Amino acid sequence: xxxxxxxxxxxxxxxxxxxxxxxxxxxxxxxxxxxxxxxxxxxxxxxxxxxxxxxxxxxxxxxxxxxxxxxxxxxxxxxxxxxxxxxxxxxxxxxxxxxxxxxxxxxxxxxxxxxxxxxxxxxxxxxxxxxxxxxxxxxxxxxxxxxxxxxxxxxxxxxxxxxxxxxxxxxxxxxxxxxxxxxxxxxxxxxxxxxxxxxxxxxxxxxxxxxxxxxxxxxxxxxxxxxxxxxxxxxxxxxxxxxxxxxxxxxxxxxxxxxxxxxxxxxxxxxxxxxxxxxxxxxxxxxxxxxxxxxxxxxxxxxxxxxxxxxxxxxxxxxxxxxxxxxxxxxxxxxxxxxxxxxxxxxxxxxxxxxxxxxxxxxxxxxxxxxxxxxxxxxxxxxxxxxxxxxxxxxxxxxxxxxxxxxxxxxxxxxxxxxxxxxxxxxxxxxxxxxxxxxxxxxxxxxxxxxxxxxxxxxxxxxxxxxxxxxxxxxxxxxxxxxxxxxxxxxxxxxxxxxxxxxxxxxxxxxxxxxxxxxxxxxxxxxxxxxxxxxxxxxxxxxxxxxxxxxxxxxxxxxxxxxxxxxxxxxxxxxxxxxxxxxxxxxxxxxxxxxxxxxxxxxxxxxxxxxxxxxxxxxxxxxxxxxxxxxxxxxxxxxxxxxxxxxxxxxxxxxxxxxxxxxxxxxxxxxxxxxxxxxxxxx
Ligand code: ADP
Ligand code: MG
Numbered sequence: 001x002x003x004x005x006x007x008x009x010x011x012x013x014x015x016x017x018x019x020x021x022x023x024x025x026x027x028x029x030x031x032x033x034x035x036x037x038x039x040x041x042x043x044x045x046x047x048x049x050x051x052x053x054x055x056x057x058x059x060x061x062x063x064x065x066x067x068x069x070x071x072x073x074x075x076x077x078x079x080x081x082x083x084x085x086x087x088x089x090x091x092x093x094x095x096x097x098x099x100x101x102x103x104x105x106x107x108x109x110x111x112x113x114x115x116x117x118x119x120x121x122x123x124x125x126x127x128x129x130x131x132x133x134x135x136x137x138x139x140x141x142x143x144x145x146x147x148x149x150x151x152x153x154x155x156x157x158x159x160x161x162x163x164x165x166x167x168x169x170x171x172x173x174x175x176x177x178x179x180x181x182x183x184x185x186x187x188x189x190x191x192x193x194x195x196x197x198x199x200x201x202x203x204x205x206x207x208x209x210x211x212x213x214x215x216x217x218x219x220x221x222x223x224x225x226x227x228x229x230x231x232x233x234x235x236x237x238x239x240x241x242x243x244x245x246x247x248x249x250x251x252x253x254x255x256x257x258x259x260x261x262x263x264x265x266x267x268x269x270x271x272x273x274x275x276x277x278x279x280x281x282x283x284x285x286x287x288x289x290x291x292x293x294x295x296x297x298x299x300x301x302x303x304x305x306x307x308x309x310x311x312x313x314x315x316x317x318x319x320x321x322x323x324x325x326x327x328x329x330x331x332x333x334x335x336x337x338x339x340x341x342x343x344x345x346x347x348x349x350x351x352x353x354x355x356x357x358x359x360x361x362x363x364x365x366x367x368x369x370x371x372x373x374x375x376x377x378x379x380x381x382x383x384x385x386x387x388x389x390x391x392x393x394x395x396x397x398x399x400x401x402x403x404x405x406x407x408x409x410x411x412x413x414x415x416x417x418x419x420x421x422x423x424x425x426x427x428x429x430x431x432x433x434x435x436x437x438x439x440x441x442x443x444x445x446x447x448x449x450x451x452x453x454x455x456x457x458x459x460x461x462x463x464x465x466x467x468x469x470x471x472x473x474x475x476x477x478x479x480x481x482x483x484x485x486x487x488x489x490x491x492x493x494x495x496x497x498x499x500x501x502x503x504x505x506x507x508x509x510x511x512x513x514x515x516x517x518x519x520x521x522x523x524x525x526x527x528x529x530x531x532x533x534x535x536x537x538x539x540x541x542x543x544x545x546x547x548x549x550x551x552x553x554x555x556x557x558x559x560x561x562x563x564x565x566x567x568x569x570x571x572x573x574x575x576x577x578x579x580x581x582x583x584x585x586x587x588x589x590x591x592x593x594x595x596x597x598x599x600x601x602x603x604x605x606x607x608x609x610x611x612x613x614x615x616x617x618x619x620x621x622x623x624x625x626x627x628x629x630x631x632x633x634x635x636x637x638x639x640x641x642x643x644x645x646x647x648x649x650x651x652x653x654x655x656x657x658x659x660x661x662x663x664x665x666x667x668x669x670x671x672x673x674x675x676x677x678x679x680x681x682x683x
Pocket of ligand 2: 008148172307
C-alpha cells in the first residue's frame with residue numbers, strides 16, 4: 001500500500017489514490033479527522049503524545065511541546081530537549097510520520113510500505129535529504145519527494161483535459177510560494193518557482209497587532225508589545241480577528257494591558273489598507289518570476305489559490321485587479337497538497353492504472369554551484385553550474401584541468417546552493433573528494449558532473465576519459481570562514497584590466513526609449529569603472545559607427561552616450577557591430593568583453609554568428625541583451641558564455657545591467673585573461 005503525505009508546518013495530512021474512483025482520497029486519522037496537528041508533546045512520565053492529543057496538551061500548557069519543527073529541518077542546531085533526550089527536527093518529523101502512517105494503516109487495514117512526502121519548493125538539499133531520512137526511519141520506502149505547489153497543481157490538474165498555464169499562488173502561515181505550471185491532459189510541467197520564505201499569514205496578524213497597539217499607545221501611553229506575554233496573547237488573538245474579517249466586514253477588538261482597557265473596531269477596509277504592502281510584496285515575487293521566465297500575465301490562464309491565507313478576500317481581489325486573469329480557489333485548499341502526493345504515489349508505482357499517460361516535470365528552486373576562484377584569483381566565488389528553474393532531473397558537466405606541475409591525487413569539491421556569487425551567502429552543501437584519477441603532472445583533465453535528481457537532491461560525479469571516478473563525501477569543516485578570504489595558492493595579485501565595448505542597436509525596430517538605455521548604461525559604467533577598465537561605445541543598425549573608442553575616462557564615455565540617436569548612423573560605415581568591437585579590442589591587454597543591446601532583428605545573422613565565434617576564439621566574452629521580442633536562439637548563438645544571453649524588458653534593463661556589473665566585479669562572467677580552464681576548484 002502506498003500513500004501521499006503532506007508533512008505540514010502546522011498540520012499534516014495523509015491521502016491515498018483510489019483506483020476504482022480514479023480519485024485521491026484523504027485517509028482520516030484515528031480521531032476521524034483529515035488534518036493532524038504537527039505537534040509532539042513530551043510528558044514528564046516519559047510518555048510521548050503526537051498529533052491531536054499533543055495539541056490538546058499544548059493548549060493546556062502541559063508537557064514539553066515540539067511544534068513547527070518543519071522549520072528546523074536539515075538544521076542540526078534546531079533541537080528540542082525533553083526528558084534528557086535531544087531531538088532534531090528530522091527525528092521529530094520521523095516520529096510524526098510514524099504516527100501518521102500507523103493511524104492510516106489502522107484506517108485502511110493495510111500495511112503501508114511506500115510513501116510520497118511533500119516539501120516546500122524552496123527546500124534545499126539538506127532539508128530534502130532530512131525529509132527522506134525521516135520517512136525511511138519509519139521503515140517505509142520514500143518513493144519520491146515532491147514540491148508542495150506542484151502537488152497542489154497535480155491534484156487540481158491531473159484530470160483536466162484542456163491545456164492551461166496556471167500560476168499557483170500559495171500563501172501559508174509563514175511562507176509564500178508561487179509556481180507556474182503547464183497542465184496538458186494530465187501532464188504537469190512546472191516551468192518556474194519562486195517565493196518569499198518569511199512572508200505569510202503571520203505578517204497579516206502582526207499588522208493587526210501593530211494597528212491595535214499604536215492606538216493603545218496613543219490612548220494610554222503604554223505599549224502591550226513591551227511585555228512578552230501580553231504581546232504573544234495579542235498575536236494569537238490577532239489571528240482570530242483576521243479569520244473573522246474573512247467572513248465579515250468588521251471586528252470588535254478589546255485589549256487589556258497594564259490596568260487599561262482599549263476598545264477598537266477594525267473594518268475589513270482598514271485591514272486591507274494596512275496590509276496592502278504585504279500584498280505588494282507577493283506581487284513583487286510574482287512579477288519577478290514572470291520576468292525570470294520571460295512571461296506576461298496574459299500568457300497565464302488562471303491563478304490557483306492554495307494555502308490557508310488565500311481565504312482572505314483581499315487576495316483574490318488584488319490578484320484579479322493586478323493580472324486581469326481568472327483567479328480560482330482550490331476546492332480543498334487544505335487537502336490539495338496531500339491529494340497531489342497521493343496521485344504522485346500512484347504515478348510513480350510500477351503498476352499504475354489509468355494514470356499511465358500522466359507525467360510530472362518539476363524544476364529546482366535554487367541554483368547549484370561549486371566553490372571556485374575568481375578569474376583574478378582574489379576571491380572565492382560560487383560558480384553556478386545549474387541555474388534555478390532548471391528542469392529536474394538534470395546534470396551539468398564541466399571539465400576541470402589540473403594545472404601543469406600540480407601532482408595532486410585528489411580534488412576537493414564544495415557544492416553550494418544559492419544565487420549569490422558570494423559563497424557564504426549560499427548554503428554550503430557538502431564537501432566531496434574525487435580520487436583515483438591519473439595525473440602525472442602534465443595537466444590531467446577531470447569531468448565533474450553536478451546533478452539534481454528527481455527529488456531535487458544534489459549528487460556529484462566525476463569521470464576521466466569516460467571512466468567513472470570515486471567520489472566520497474567528507475564532513476564539512478567546522479570552520480568555513482576561509483571562503484571569505486583571499487584564496488591562498490592563487491597566483492597573480494595584480495588587478496586585471498578590463499576592456500568593455502558596448503554596442504547599441506539603433507535600428508528603428510528597437511521599440512525602447514533611448515533615454516532609458518542611456519541611464520542603464522551610465523549606471524553600469526559607474527558600477528564597473530576603475531582605473532583598470534576601458535570602455536568603448538558603438539552604435540549599429542544597417543551601418544556601424546564607433547561613438548567612442550576605448551577610453552579609461554569615465555566622464556568621456558558617459559558624455560558620448562549623448563551620441564546614441566537613431567539618426568546618427570547616416571554617417572556610419574558598412575560593417576558589423578561584433579567585427580567593429582573586435583577591432584577596437586585588438587591589441588588591448590587584459591580581459592575583454594562585448595555587450596550587445598538589441599531587439600535581435602538583424603540582417604546578416606549567419607555572418608553575425610560566425611563573428612561571434614571569432615570573438616569567442618579571441619577570448620572575448622560576449623553578452624547579448626535582448627528586449628521583449630528578441631529572438632532568443634539568435635542571442636544565445638551570439639553570447640559566448642552560457643549566462644551571457646539575457647532577455648529583458650525596458651523595466652528590467654537596469655537589473656540586467658547590474659547583474660552583469662556584479663558578475664564582472666566578482667570576476668566571473670567569462671571574462672578571461674589566462675587560458676586556464678575554469679572552474680578552478682580548490683585542490
Ligand atoms: P502552512 O502550509 O504554512 O502550514 P496553511 O496553508 O495551513 O499554512 O495556512 C495557515 C495560515 O492560513 C495561517 O496564517 C492562518 O491564520 C491562515 N488562515 C487559515 N484560515 C484562514 C481564514 N479563514 N482567514 C484568514 N486566514 C486564514
Ligand atoms: Mg502549506
